[in-house]
Amino acid sequence: MNDPRLLTLLTLVQVKNYTKTAQRLFITQPAVTHHIKSLETEFDIVLFTGNKGFELTKQGQILVEYARRMMNQSRELTEAISDSLSLKKTLALGITNEAIALCAKKNLLSLLFEVYNSNANLMTLSSADIFTYLKEGKLDFAIVDGSYDDDAFDGILLDTMAIVPVCYTEGKFKEIKRVTRDMIKNNPIILGAPNNGMCEGTLYHLKNSNINISQVPTFHSNSPFLLGELIKSKDGIGFMYEELCGQLKDVKRMDLMNFKASQGIYLVYSQNSFDKPTLKALVKVLKKWKERQ
Numbered sequence: 001m002n003d004p005r006l007l008t009l010l011t012l013v014q015v016k017n018y019t020k021t022a023q024r025l026f027i028t029q030p031a032v033t034h035h036i037k038s039l040e041t042e043f044d045i046v047l048f049t050g051n052k053g054f055e056l057t058k059q060g061q062i063l064v065e066y067a068r069r070m071m072n073q074s075r076e077l078t079e080a081i082s083d084s085l086s087l088k089k090t091l092a093l094g095i096t097n098e099a100i101a102l103c104a105k106k107n108l109l110s111l112l113f114e115v116y117n118s119n120a121n122l123m124t125l126s127s128a129d130i131f132t133y134l135k136e137g138k139l140d141f142a143i144v145d146g147s148y149d150d151d152a153f154d155g156i157l158l159d160t161m162a163i164v165p166v167c168y169t170e171g172k173f174k175e176i177k178r179v180t181r182d183m184i185k186n187n188p189i190i191l192g193a194p195n196n197g198m199c200e201g202t203l204y205h206l207k208n209s210n211i212n213i214s215q216v217p218t219f220h221s222n223s224p225f226l227l228g229e230l231i232k233s234k235d236g237i238g239f240m241y242e243e244l245c246g247q248l249k250d251v252k253r254m255d256l257m258n259f260k261a262s263q264g265i266y267l268v269y270s271q272n273s274f275d276k277p278t279l280k281a282l283v284k285v286l287k288k289w290k291e292r293q
Contacts, residue, residue, distance in 0.1 A: 002070070002071060002074050003070075004035065005035040005036075005038055005039050006039075006067040006070060006071065007025065007071070008021065008025060008027075008031075008032055008035040008036065009035070009036065009039060009047070009063070009064065009067055010064065010067055010068065010071065011024055011025055012032065012036065012054065013054065013056065013064055016053065016054040018032050018033065039063065043059070043063065045057070045059040045060070045063070046059070046060070047059070047060035047063065048060060068136060069135070069136055069137070072136045072137045072138060073137050076137045090119040090120065090121055091112075091113075091119065091120040091121065091140055092120075092121050092123075092138060092139045092140045093112070093120060093121070093122050093123070093139065093140065093141060093142065093143070094122075094123050094124075094125045094129075094130040094133060094134070094139045094141075094142035094143075094144075095122065095123070095124055095125070095142065095143045095144075096124070096125065096126070096127055096130065096142075096143070096144050096145055096146075096196060096197065096222070097124050097193075097196075097222045097223055097224060098145050098192055098196060098197060098198040098222070098224070098240075098241060098244065099143045099144060099145045099197075099265050100124065100224070101161065101224070101241050101243035101244045101247065102143070102158060102159055102161065102243065102265045103143065108143070108158070108289075109122075111285065111286070111289055112282070123139075125142075126193060126195075126196060126222060127144055127145075127146060127195065127196050127197065128195060130142045130144055130268075131148065131149070131152075131153070131268075134153065134268065134269065134270045135152065135270060137270070137272075140269065140273070140279075141267060141268060141269035141273075141279065141282075142267070142268050142269070143158070143265065143266070143267055143268075144197065144265070144266055144268055145161070145196070145197030145198055145201075145241075145263050145264070145265050145266075146196065146197025146198075146200055146201065146263060146264070146266075147197075147264075148266060148268050152270065152271060153268045153269065153270055153271060154268070154269055154270075154271055155266040155267055155268040155269065156266065156267050156283055156286055156287070157264050157265070157266055158265045158266060158267055158286065158290070159264075159265050159290075160262045160263065160264050160265065161241040161242065161243055161262060161263055161265060162241065162242040162261065162262050163198065163201050163202050163205065163239055163240065163241060163242075163261035163262060163263060164239070164240070164241075164242045164245060164253050164254070164255075164261075165179050165184075165237055165238070165239055165253070165254045165255070165256045165259070166231060166237070166238045166239070166240055166245050166251045166252060166253055166254060167179070167231065167235075167236075167237055167238070167251070167252060167254055168231050168232045168235055168250060168251065168252075169249075169250050169251065169252045170250070171232070171235040172235055173235075173237070173254065174252075176254060177254060177255060178254060178255045178256065178257065179237060179254045179255070179256050180256075180257075181211055183237065184211055184213065184216070184237055184256075185211075185212075185213070185215075185216060186216075187216075187235075187236045187237050188216070188217045188218070188219060188234040188235075188236030188237070189213050189216050189217070189218045189219070189236060189237055189238070189239070190218075190219050190220075190221075190227060190230045190231050190234060190236055190237070190238035190239070191203075191218060191219070191220050191238070191239055192220065192221070192222060192227065192239075192240065193220055193221065193222030194220055196222060197263050197264075197265075198239075198240060198241060198263060199220065200263075201261060201262070201263035202239040202261065204261075205259060205260070205261035206239075206259075209256075209258055209259050211259075217236075219234060219236075224240070224244050224247065224248065225248075227240055227244070227248075228248040228250055228251050231250075231251055232250050232251075237254075238251070239261075241263070267282075267283075267286060
């Protein structure tokens with residue numbers, strides 16, 4: 001059901017060469033040129049700026065974005081029909097590394113599989129990749145920490161997780177129960193990945209507490225294990241979800257006066273999802289699950 005012209009366009013944008021595009025698609029170079037010209041004529045646009053780097057015009061960027069969605073949806077359609085014939089669906093679930101703590105603590109994954117009763121492909125991804133994959137139909141839904149665009153996605157709040165300051169259990173802060181502002185400003189700071197929920201939540205609440213760390217050496221990771229190793233090797237002060245702290249043996253929680261931080265954990269799915277009935281059933285079950293927590 002794919003328009004071969006769109007496949008030609010996407011391939012040309014990727015390889016940036018007419019000859020190599022033709023070779024990859026097993027067509028002639030004139031056919032590649034014809035496909036591109038045909039798209040430009042149909043939509044009355046110019047796809048490329050004319051530079052040698054195959055830079056797309058604004059209209060070209062729009063067409064490429066929608067072409068990718070159409071190709072992915074066509075693939076999803078093929079898989080959905082195949083799954084319906086075999087009476088088994090493959091669930092595609094994305095989870096941010098930091099949100100895994102909630103899944104482990106409250107047995108959430110078992111509940112999801114009860115609803116779907118299917119094969120599953122679970123991926124740990126950055127928030128940015130998760131939202132891109134949801135839009136492209138590569139994920140059925142995702143569990144993320146932090147906010148989402150409610151114009152493109154629907155979601156349900158699963159829980160909130162407290163963000164706490166932590167240190168290495170055998171480091172210079174091992175006898176310290178309450179960290180001070182001066183300690184934060186004079187020691188390495190270890191945070192989650194930039195633009196991910198845990199890091200953004202930490203920075204937001206530090207700013208609200210009038211704690212400026214812009215001049216402090218800062219280290220980031222989206223891996224809970226590596227966060228623990230950074231806190232240990234730098235003997236600095238980290239900020240992470242309290243649930244994660246409890247899962248890392250060499251890290252202990254500290255207190256920080258007037259610092260009350262938390263981040264929401266959401267189950268998110270695209271408003272354009274084709275599997276609305278199952279998602280509605282899942283949301284209903286999750287609401288009951290929340291009431292029992």
